[in-house]
Amino acid sequence: MAADKPDKPITAKDVAIFLAANPDTLSNLLATEPEFLAACLTAAGKNAGDHMDNKVVDLIPALAAKARQDARKISQTHQSLMHVAAENMLNWTRLHHATLGLLASTDLAGMCQVILTEFPVIFDLSQCQLISETEAAISAGLNTGLAVHSADRINAATQGCGLFLGLPNEAAQALLIKPAQSLAIIRLPDRLPDPVSQCLLLLGGKTANSFHPDLGSDLLVLLAEMVGVTLAARLEMQVEN
Numbered sequence: 001m002a003a004d005k006p007d008k009p010i011t012a013k014d015v016a017i018f019l020a021a022n023p024d025t026l027s028n029l030l031a032t033e034p035e036f037l038a039a040c041l042t043a044a045g046k047n048a049g050d051h052m053d054n055k056v057v058d059l060i061p062a063l064a065a066k067a068r069q070d071a072r073k074i075s076q077t078h079q080s081l082m083h084v085a086a087e088n089m090l091n092w093t094r095l096h097h098a099t100l101g102l103l104a105s106t107d108l109a110g111m112c113q114v115i116l117t118e119f120p121v122i123f124d125l126s127q128c129q130l131i132s133e134t135e136a137a138i139s140a141g142l143n144t145g146l147a148v149h150s151a152d153r154i155n156a157a158t159q160g161c162g163l164f165l166g167l168p169n170e171a172a173q174a175l176l177i178k179p180a181q182s183l184a185i186i187r188l189p190d191r192l193p194d195p196v197s198q199c200l201l202l203l204g205g206k207t208a209n210s211f212h213p214d215l216g217s218d219l220l221v222l223l224a225e226m227v228g229v230t231l232a233a234r235l236e237m238q239v240e241n
Contacts, residue, residue: 033037091219097122098223102230111234112145114229115201118222127177127204130227136195138235147202149175162187165211180204182211186220188228196232 002009019025101118105111112130119128133151156171158164164185168176172183182205190197201224205211 009144019228080094094122095219095223095226099226102226105230105234106145108146108234108238109144111230116145119203125203125210126180126206126208127202129175129177129202130231131175131200131202133198134226136198138195138199146199147175151198158185158187158200162190163217164219165213165215165217167208175202176204178204181206181208184211184220186224188224188231192228192232196228196235199231200226201227 030117087148090187099118101114101122102111105114115128115130120126129147130145131147131149131154133149133154136153138146138148153171153174157169158172159169164172164183166182168180168183173179175185184203184205186201186203188196188199188201203220205212
């Protein structure tokens with residue numbers, strides 16, 4: 001049997017009529033054949049000046065500019081996500097090193113030494129302190145490197161907040177070993193028993209932007225929890241000994 005043949009060749013008009021009558025097919029074609037869309041835009045731009053009415057606005061340059069702008073935004077977003085991912089990885093690595101330092105300490109004095117000397121290096125800070133309220137009355141606190149201040153002074157420094165981020169006020173300056181451009185003061189978790197819940201972790205920033213109110217606090221809260229749990233264990237060990 002002879003193969004069926006069309007009675008007349010398919011023309012460009014036939015294709016246009018078919019695509020107009022089948023928008024789903026046209027959408028699929030544009031989505032899966034980018035060369036087709038590019039050819040259409042190129043042809044439209046090439047021939048626009050020859051027979052386009054002066055009253056018709058040529059959108060091809062605007063569409064091309066929009067496409068380039070979208071491509072730049074996608075590239076910038078990608079770079080931003082990569083930067084955030086790298087920063088998060090660095091922060092988690094720092095937290096891991098700080099945790100190892102806390103675990104390596106064998107008593108309260110060793111723990112305070114880790115916070116005073118190793119934390120600033122790990123987190124690239126000007127200073128770090130573990131502070132206790134005077135009312136907590138932790139025995140041998142001053143001899144172990146634990147800073148002690150009154151609850152009123154601490155509340156004034158933190159403005160009564162469990163987490164303070166920002167520029168140090170006059171009361172906060174009195175807590176510092178040396179001047180700091182910005183501060184993070186995090187009270188240890190209140191679910192831990194006294195006197196742990198009466199202690200705070202102070203971190204001094206090297207710049208005014210090191211700590212600010214809009215800074216994410218998840219890492220700082222987790223660090224304070226690690227310090228609080230370790231402190232509870234070291235105080236318990238001290239009582240047993």
